[in-house]
Amino acid sequence: MFEGLERITFSKDWITIILLVVLILITLVKSNFNVRFTKLFSLIYSDKYYTDYLKTNPLLFNKFHFIFFFVIIFNISLLIFNSFVAFKPSEIDYDFIFFLQISLITLLYFLMRYFLGYIIAFFFDINDKQKYITFLKISNLYLISVLLYPLLILVNYSVGLFHKFLITFSVVTIIILFFLRYFTLVKKEKINFNSLFYLFLYLCALEIAPFIVIYKTFVD
Numbered sequence: 001m002f003e004g005l006e007r008i009t010f011s012k013d014w015i016t017i018i019l020l021v022v023l024i025l026i027t028l029v030k031s032n033f034n035v036r037f038t039k040l041f042s043l044i045y046s047d048k049y050y051t052d053y054l055k056t057n058p059l060l061f062n063k064f065h066f067i068f069f070f071v072i073i074f075n076i077s078l079l080i081f082n083s084f085v086a087f088k089p090s091e092i093d094y095d096f097i098f099f100l101q102i103s104l105i106t107l108l109y110f111l112m113r114y115f116l117g118y119i120i121a122f123f124f125d126i127n128d129k130q131k132y133i134t135f136l137k138i139s140n141l142y143l144i145s146v147l148l149y150p151l152l153i154l155v156n157y158s159v160g161l162f163h164k165f166l167i168t169f170s171v172v173t174i175i176i177l178f179f180l181r182y183f184t185l186v187k188k189e190k191i192n193f194n195s196l197f198y199l200f201l202y203l204c205a206l207e208i209a210p211f212i213v214i215y216k217t218f219v220d
Helices: 013-032 034-044 048-053 063-087 096-124 127-156 160-187 196-207 209-218
Strands: none
Touching: 013 034, 013 063, 013 096, 013 127, 034 048, 034 127, 048 127, 063 096, 063 127, 063 160, 096 127, 127 160
């Protein structure tokens, strides 16, 4: 007699739905802003995208940015979620509630980052420069989020060591791309401050402060 072994599996159906939603959002952007969507990929080798759309009015709060913002939130949240599941499998399962929590924290981070930037810009009287910097960075995040999407599909349907490899590769690639683009913007004086000290202070306030606040709120 063979004893039956209990096999516990976790459904990934909701992840497939999230990936489908992201695909719909990307398709919606491409169908409504085809030229701009295509030019977005030119950021890989040139800065022409910036000059073409820098004078868009409104610069930040428009339909293109609104739709793409949710692509960023979903993609980053999925990558963080899969990282937790892969490296902490005994503690975290494919729980939709946990994904929603990550999505909320990711959303709060970007909102806090924007409002901190707005407050700093108000006190230093650099509102136009703040909008410009936000436009540059968010444009790069759009490009990275689109490039991340195929990797997320592979991550979702991979298993074992290859699954962990893909997650590690995705995280490392995203970090490298982000800092390369950041370095390029500073080097080419796209982000231009009169003092390196003020630049450093500005970037720390925008990038690190939101992480600290969120950590204190949700972890402590």
